[in-house]
Amino acid sequence: MDLEISVAVTADTRTEARGPESAPAALTVNGATYLVGVEPRVSLLDTLREHLDLTGTKKGCDQGTCGACTVWVDGRRVLACLTLALSCEGHEVTTIEGLSDGGGLHPMQKAFIKHDAFQCGYCTPGQIMSAVALIAEGNAGTDADIAEYMSGNICRCAAYPNIRAAIREVRDATA
C-alpha cells in the first residue's frame, strides 16, 4: 500500500547545516526578537535561562517529566527542556515573563496567589503556563479533566488541590 506523506515546508525553515559550533539564531520570545548564538544541541530551556536571562522558566528534571519548563510555542504548551532552541526560529515563544499583557498580573497569577496554589514556587511558572493553556484548550471542564490535563506538571510541595481551585476560579470567571 502506498503511504501518502505530506511535508509542509515553511519559508522560515532553514535547510543549511549548522553546528556543532555556535550558530546565530533569531528567536522571538514574548514578542521581542533576539539574535543569539547557540550550539544546535542547546535546548530552548537553557537558551531562555542562560542566554536571554529569562529565568522564570524552571529546570526541574531536564528530561520532560516534571513540567516546570512549560512554555508556549505558537500558543501551544511545550516542554522547553525537550525542545531545541534552533527549532523555534520562526515561531512565537511565550514564557511566564510574557504572560501578562501590561503591568498587572494575569487572572491566573492572581488566582494562584489567592488560593495559595504554590509553596516553594519552583513549579509555579510551569503550572501557570499549563493552567492558562488548559482553559484555552477546553480541557478544564471538570476536576477530573483538570487533574488529567495538568498531570504533566508536578508539584512536590503537593499544592494540587489549591492549584485546581485556582484553575476552577479562572475558568468560571472567563466562561
Added chain:
Amino acid sequence: MSPVVGQEVDRVDGPAKVTGAARYTGEIVLQDLAYGAIVGATIPSGRVRRIELDRALAADGVLAVLTHENLPKIAEPPHLLPSLVGAAAPGESFFPMQDAAVHYAGQPVAVVVADSHERAQFAASLVRVEYDRTASVTTIDEARDSAYEPRTLFGGLMPARMAHGDVDAGLAVADLRVDVAYRFAANHHNALETSATTAAWDGDRLTLYDSTMGIRATQLTVAHLLGMPVSDVRVVTHFVGGGFGGKAMTWPHVTLAAMAARQVDRPVRLMLTRTQAFTSTGHREEQEQTMSLGARRDGTLTALRHHKLSLTSPFDDWAEPATGTTTQVYACPNVEGVHRLVRGNVMTSTFTRGPGETVGMFVLETAMDELAYALGVDPVELRLRCHADTDPRGNPWSSDGLAECLGVAAESFGWSGRDPRPRTRRDGDWLIGTGMAAAAYPVAFFMPTQRARARIYAGGDAVVQTGTQEFGTGVTTVMTQVAADALGLPMDAVRFEAGDTDLPNTSAAVGSSGAMMVSAAVHNAAAGLRDQLVAMAVADADSPLHGADPAEVVVEDGRMRLRSRPGVGETYGEVMGRHHLEDAEALGSWTPPPPDTPHGLLTFGAQFAEVAVDPELGLVRVRRLGGAFAPGRVLNPKTARSQLMGGMLWGWARPCWRATGWTRPPAGGTPRAWATTWCPSTPTPRT
C-alpha cells in the same frame, strides 16, 4: 488596626513566584560564570584504578577536570551532626575524591568545569573511569545477618534503644496480642529544584549561593572542610525550590563547587542533574519495622515493642528515629523501641519530610487499627482510651489537642455513620473503606539561641532581618506579620529580609521548628525596637506622651498613643525627628528551653481517609482525606493549611505511591537508582 498574626494573609513573595521574577540559586547572574558537572562512580564499591581525562580536557571550553589525583585535600574530615543543632552539618562523615576508594554508586569521582553548561555536561561524558570492583551491599536482604544495634543515632544525639518496664512480661499478661511487620522502600526527596551551588571567590573570601534549608549550616560546614575562618564564608539564598529534608544538611557537592571555583579562578555553578539527585543529597533509608502490642480486653496497653531495621552507609550510624514518638503517644507500662542497622554501599541517608514519624507512626497506627478490630472497639474510641495523660517521664504535655482533633476530624468526616465491617461497601467494581489514624510529631529543642534585627526609618518604614531561608514554608510571610504586629505597623510598611549569613543567625529550618523559633526572635527584636521608641517618647518633655507609663502606651499604624486616651500620642517619626534620628534599631534573641524541660513535647493531630480499592487490579484511590491538627498558635491559617495539606499528601503517598530501588547492575554495568511516583487524582483534604 487589628493584628495580622492569625490572619489568612497572602504570601508576600507570591507576586515574585507567579511572575517568574523570583531568582533561585541556579539563576544567579555572575560575571565570567563557569559551569561544573560531576562525574559519579558507576560501581557501588571498589576503587578507581585509572581515570582517562585526555578527551575531556581536549573538549571545547573545558577549564579544568578535578579528580582525587589533583583535588586539594580537605582541612578536616566531616562529622555528621543534624543542622538543627546549629553547628557544621555535613550530611555524611565522608568527603569524596580524597583517595581512590568508591563507597557508593554516584559518589563523585571527577568534576569537570567548562565555560558553558552543555560543554561541561558533554566533557563529563568523555571522562573514562576504570574501576576495580569489590563486593557490595545495597539492600538489607544482602547483609541481613550483619545487622547491629548502634549505641546512638542521629549524629550521637539520640539513643538507638529506649525502654522502660518489661515488654516480655507485659506481653505475657496481655489478653490480646497484635504483631505487625512492614517493609519500606527507600524514598528520595526530589525537590523540584535539584540542589545547586554557585561559588565565587574574592581573594580569600568565598560567597556561596546555595539551595539550602540552612545557610548557616552551609557556611560552617564549608569553612570547616576548607579550613577557613567562618567570617570569610558568606552564604546567600533567597528562594529555594523545595527541600523536604534533602537540603537540610550540607552535601559534598557544595564544597566541591567552592574548590572548583578556586581551581579555575572563576565563579562556578554546580547544579545536580535529576539523575544525580538520587545519589547526592541523601534519602529516606530502606527499612523494615515490626511492632508488637499487648492489650487487655478493655484496650489498656500492657506492652509495646517497636523495632526498626534499616540500611546505612559505611560511615555513619544514621537512621531516622522511628520510635521516639510511637513510644509516647499511648500509655503503656512496658515499652521498648530499638533501632538496628545494616551497613551498605549507599550514601548516608537523611531527614525526609516528617523524618522518623512518617514511617514510625504509620506502623503504630496500623497496629492500633488491628488491635481495635481484634477488640471490637471503635478505632477512635481505642485512641481516646489509650492516649497518655503525660509523657513517659510523667511530665504533662505542653499542650494536648489529640482528643479535640479526633473529635473535630471525625465529625467533619462523618465517621460515626460508618459500617466498620471490612469488605461490606462497594461502589461498582471498587471496594470502599474508611480508616483513621492519630498523628504526632515532636517539638524539637536542640537549637541554639536565635537572633533577629529590627530597624525603623524616620519615615515609618521598617526592615526586619534574620538568617532563615524561604523554601516554601511561608516563613517570609509569617515573619512579616509577626514583625508588623510587634512594631505596630501595617504589613506593607515592613520588609522582612532573610537568606544571608551576614544577617543575625537562626538555625536551619528543619524539624517543623521554624515558625516557633524564628518568630520568637523576630518578635523580640521588633518589640524591643517598639519599647525603645516608646521609652524615648515618655522620657521626652516635648512629647505628648511625656511621663506616661510605657505599659499604657500602644502603637497603631506607627503612632504611639495612650491606651485610655487615643487622642494623646505621636508617631515614631515625630519622636525620632526631635532626636535627630534617621533610624533606630534593636536586636532580639530567643533561647529555647532546656531539653529537660518538665513537659511532654509532642504536637498532635488526627487524620481520616476514605479509600477505594479495586480488588482485581489492586488499584488504590484515596477519595477523601480529612485532618485536624493542634499545632499551637497558627500564625497564618493559609500557609499553615498548605503545609499540613502537603504533609498529608506526602504521608498518604508514602505507602501507596512512592519507592526508590537500586537495580542490581550486570557485571561491569552501571547501577542505577530508579524511582516511581504516581500522581493520581488527589482529593481535597480538609484541614
